[in-house]
Amino acid sequence: MATMTMVQALNAAMDVMLTRSGDVVVLGEDVGYFGGVFRCTDGLQRKHGRSRVFDTPITEAGIMGIAVGMAAYGLRPVAEMQFADYIYPACDQLISEAARLRYRSGGEFTAPVTVRAPYGGGIFGGQTHSQSPEAIFTHVAGLKTVIPSTPYDAKGLLISAIEDDDPVMFFEPKRLYNGPFEGYHDRPVVPWAKHPASAVPDGHYAIPLGKAATVRSGTAVTILAYGTMVHVALAAARDAQVDADIIDLRTLVPVDIEAIETSVRKTGRCVIVHEATRTGGFGSELSALVQEHCFHHLEAPIERVTGWDTPYPHAFEWEYFPGPARIAEALRRVMEE
Amino acid sequence: MDAPVPVRAPLSLHVPEPPQRPGSEIDFSTLAVPPAGTARRPDTDCPAADMTDLAYDLVRVLDDQGHAVGPWDPALSPDTLMRGLRSMMMVRAYDERMQRAQRQGKTSFYMKCTGEEAIAVAQAMAVDRGDMLFPTYRQQGLLIARDWPLVNMMCQVFSNAGDRLKGRQMPVFYSSKEAGFFSISGNLGTQYSQAVGWAMASAIKGDTRIAAAWIGEGATAEGDFHHALTFASVYRAPVILNLVNNHWAISSFHGIAGGERTTFAARGLGYGIPSLRVDGNDFLAVFAATRWAAARARANLGPTLIELFTYRAAAHSTSDDPAKYRPENAGAHWPLGDPIDRLRQHLIALGIWSEARQEDLAREVAEVVQAAGKEAESHGTLDKGPFQSARTMFEDVYKTMPWHLERQRQQAGV
Numbered sequence: 209m210a211t212m213t214m215v216q217a218l219n220a221a222m223d224v225m226l227t228r229s230g231d232v233v234v235l236g237e238d239v240g241y242f243g244g245v246f247r248c249t250d251g252l253q254r255k256h257g258r259s260r261v262f263d264t265p266i267t268e269a270g271i272m273g274i275a276v277g278m279a280a281y282g283l284r285p286v287a288e289m290q291f292a293d294y295i296y297p298a299c300d301q302l303i304s305e306a307a308r309l310r311y312r313s314g315g316e317f318t319a320p321v322t323v324r325a326p327y328g329g330g331i332f333g334g335q336t337h338s339q340s341p342e343a344i345f346t347h348v349a350g351l352k353t354v355i356p357s358t359p360y361d362a363k364g365l366l367i368s369a370i371e372d373d374d375p376v377m378f379f380e381p382k383r384l385y386n387g388p389f390e391g392y393h394d395r396p397v398v399p400w401a402k403h404p405a406s407a408v409p410d411g412h413y414a415i416p417l418g419k420a421a422t423v424r425s426g427t428a429v430t431i432l433a434y435g436t437m438v439h440v441a442l443a444a445a446r447d448a449q450v451d452a453d454i455i456d457l458r459t460l461v462p463v464d465i466e467a468i469e470t471s472v473r474k475t476g477r478c479v480i481v482h483e484a485t486r487t488g489g490f491g492s493e494l495s496a497l498v499q500e501h502c503f504h505h506l507e508a509p510i511e512r513v514t515g516w517d518t519p520y521p522h523a524f525e526w527e528y529f530p531g532p533a534r535i536a537e538a539l540r541r542v543m544e545e
Numbered sequence: 546m547d548a549p550v551p552v553r554a555p556l557s558l559h560v561p562e563p564p565q566r567p568g569s570e571i572d573f574s575t576l577a578v579p580p581a582g583t584a585r586r587p588d589t590d591c592p593a594a595d596m597t598d599l600a601y602d603l604v605r606v607l608d609d610q611g612h613a614v615g616p617w618d619p620a621l622s623p624d625t626l627m628r629g630l631r632s633m634m635m636v637r638a639y640d641e642r643m644q645r646a647q648r649q650g651k652t653s654f655y656m657k658c659t660g661e662e663a664i665a666v667a668q669a670m671a672v673d674r675g676d677m678l679f680p681t682y683r684q685q686g687l688l689i690a691r692d693w694p695l696v697n698m699m700c701q702v703f704s705n706a707g708d709r710l711k712g713r714q715m716p717v718f719y720s721s722k723e724a725g726f727f728s729i730s731g732n733l734g735t736q737y738s739q740a741v742g743w744a745m746a747s748a749i750k751g752d753t754r755i756a757a758a759w760i761g762e763g764a765t766a767e768g769d770f771h772h773a774l775t776f777a778s779v780y781r782a783p784v785i786l787n788l789v790n791n792h793w794a795i796s797s798f799h800g801i802a803g804g805e806r807t808t809f810a811a812r813g814l815g816y817g818i819p820s821l822r823v824d825g826n827d828f829l830a831v832f833a834a835t836r837w838a839a840a841r842a843r844a845n846l847g848p849t850l851i852e853l854f855t856y857r858a859a860a861h862s863t864s865d866d867p868a869k870y871r872p873e874n875a876g877a878h879w880p881l882g883d884p885i886d887r888l889r890q891h892l893i894a895l896g897i898w899s900e901a902r903q904e905d906l907a908r909e910v911a912e913v914v915q916a917a918g919k920e921a922e923s924h925g926t927l928d929k930g931p932f933q934s935a936r937t938m939f940e941d942v943y944k945t946m947p948w949h950l951e952r953q954r955q956q957a958g959v
Contacts, residue, residue, distance in 0.1 A: 233746075233749060259748075260749070265772075265779060267768075267772045267775065269738075269768050269769065269772055270738055270769075270775060273735060273737075273741075273769055273772055273773070274738055274739075274742035274745060274772075274776055276738075276739050276742060277739035277740060277741060277742020277743040277744075277745070277746065277756075278742040278743065278745060278746040278749075280727065280739060280743055281677070281742070281743045281746035281747060281750075282746070283746045283749070283750075285742075300732055300735065301735060301738070301739075301769075304730065304732045304735065305730060305732075305735050305739070309728060310943075310944070311713060311941045311942055312710065312714055312718070312720070312728050312730075313710065313720040313722070314709045314710040314711050314941065315941045316709075316720060316721070316722040316728070317720065317722060317727065317728050318944075349942050350943065352943070372944075374943050374944055418947065462943075462947035463949075465948060465949075
């Protein structure tokens with residue numbers, strides 16, 4: 209058992225998989241010699257060789273097309289998109305090709321590609337380095353979407369993603385890459401690099417895709433969150449002194465409907481939190497699912513706390529994404545009903 | 546004081562137009578066709594910079610009398626030539642039968658490759674059976690040359706109970722892992738970078754198999770064409786990048802794709818990729834160029850770009866009427882002739898073939914296609930069925946059906 213940051217945990221996951229299978233390759237912009245702009249692939253090329261871990265030209269569409277071809281051959285490529293914001297050029301290869309290859313070929317060709325992408329705000333990246341595009345991919349049949357919130361989950365979920373026989377979108381909350389695991393967004397910011405890392409087992413372990421985690425047990429209200437927002441929600445529940453049941457979804461597709469249902473039926477109240485823009489966000493889907501599955505158990509309207517429907521600002525990122533105060537406010541509103 | 550603003554001529558936009566439109570005389574006289582046998586044949590390890598001329602020249606082997614001439618003559622055995630002729634005739638007969646089936650309402654759509662049969666057939670024969678092919682929708686000849694059952698292809702066209710793709714794909718979007726024929730996409734160009742990725746994977750694993758991809762001249766404007774060339778060049782991928790210039794992307798002539806100023810083969814030169822321009826209606830030239838490129842790839846010398854210069858003699862598809870945008874019957878006047886006629890003439894010139902034997906073969910091929918057609922239709926057609934269970938609609942989205950799809954399947958009642 210070692211103490212690791214999320215970056216180190218992700219690195220360990222790739223290291224384990226590169227060691228276990230000669231079919232695993234890691235490719236992307238700057239992932240080779242340099243080890244990635246966030247250092248997630250640090251040392252992997254030195255250890256596993258240049259034909260297993262290598263730099264690519266600056267073309268996300270090219271990386272994705274190449275990865276689909278490699279996967280069709282029988283490899284398990286792990287393709288890094290340097291920022292989730294850069295995925296859009298790759299969308300044709302992702303949405304029209306990787307996602308549908310199994311379907312359209314009657315199951316003969318498959319694309320077990322893992323697409324890793326740092327997402328979300330918190331590093332003053334402005335509107336091109338801060339987006340949370342996960343909802344776009346949850347809308348695509350054939351793709352799975354995974355977002356970890358702790359170093360332990362990051363390693364176990366990434367191992368599962370690489371082992372999965374379907375294409376997996378793996379969004380990494382870059383605000384959590386080096387800590388903290390406390391969500392102080394709308395109050396003085398604690399330098400995250402100084403925050404402690406968490407315990408991560410050595411070697412291989414897998415966290416199954418499609419299984420949520422209860423990160424705080426409570427009876428008053430359910431909070432559905434993922435990625436960075438799990439930590440913000442924890443802080444908010446503390447601040448509002450609400451006995452919240454906080455579910456970290458971990459996987460958005462397929463989502464763990466049982467965990468959602470069990471919790472909302474227990475609490476009768478639901479607050480959904482995500483960092484992405486509100487309209488058409490994954491919160492809309494979660495809200496509809498809760499309504500469909502738990503309507504008769506609800507004692508208050510479902511609340512959504514999300515990023516605003518604007519592009520991501522540079523100077524105002526602390527005002528942009530949900531902080532504990534905004535979530536606490538929503539919690540108080542649902543508790544009044 | 547400011548200097549007076551000079552009077553300037555107004556700017557104007559150049560929008561390429563084909564030399565002829567419906568109603569005008571068919572005229573291919575401006576097309577420069579070099580004599581067969583004149584293009585030089587470099588060694589397979591020749592660097593791209595030392596063979597730039599071949600991106601502008603035209604590799605041709607069969608002359609007007611049907612003789613194989615020049616350094617690119619692949620000196621094929623009579624048996625190989627005969628197999629090539631038979632496969633090309635099979636492709637044409639298959640196309641005819643399927644086009645008729647579409648007109649009869651047995652399927653929604655069909656695409657012939659008339660005039661382009663030599664490309665897929667010769668190229669399939671010039672690579673190994675284990676090499677992976679990433680085609681477009683006009684390379685049905687790859688499957689036929691690899692002896693993939695016609696019935697199988699027809700069942701896909703009919704989306705019937707025997708369709709291996711379970712009624713999901715448009716007709717002609719074949720896929721067969723066993724035949725080394727990659728699943729076809731309707732989004733143009735995507736297969737180009739996938740082929741390079743497959744080839745890179747083969748090299749990473751120390752395999753001996755190579756990949757080949759096809760793209761139309763129109764789709765070279767797609768990003769994937771350029772991503773593929775970048776990756777293929779950078780990592781020296783063992784891949785053959787074929788570019789079929791059949792002069793027409795539905796109604797847009799090749800000038801709209803950038804064919805007025807340069808050749809399509811020349812696009813490879815900027816990437817440092819050896820590039821050949823080849824007479825696509827010449828079975829021997831296509832075979833020889835492909836074999837040359839395959840030898841390069843197998844020797845770890847990297848990719849080759851081959852422009853196959855040809856003409857789309859028929860309509861783009863059954864939904865298209867070419868008489869609306871080009872002179873009627875233009876394909877019959879294509880100066881490079883018909884690929885089947887040219888190979889037949891060659892066989893006769895070699896003294897191993899005759900018109901009588903040609904007629905026998907045509908009859909035999911027609912019978913094979915007819916029998917396959919009957920068998921395929923016995924498994925159903927798009928207008929009447931039977932189809933596979935609609936339940937299959939929910940399968941293969943993921944390896945294991947997740948809860949939400951299982952639920953939707955139940956709601957659909959299948």
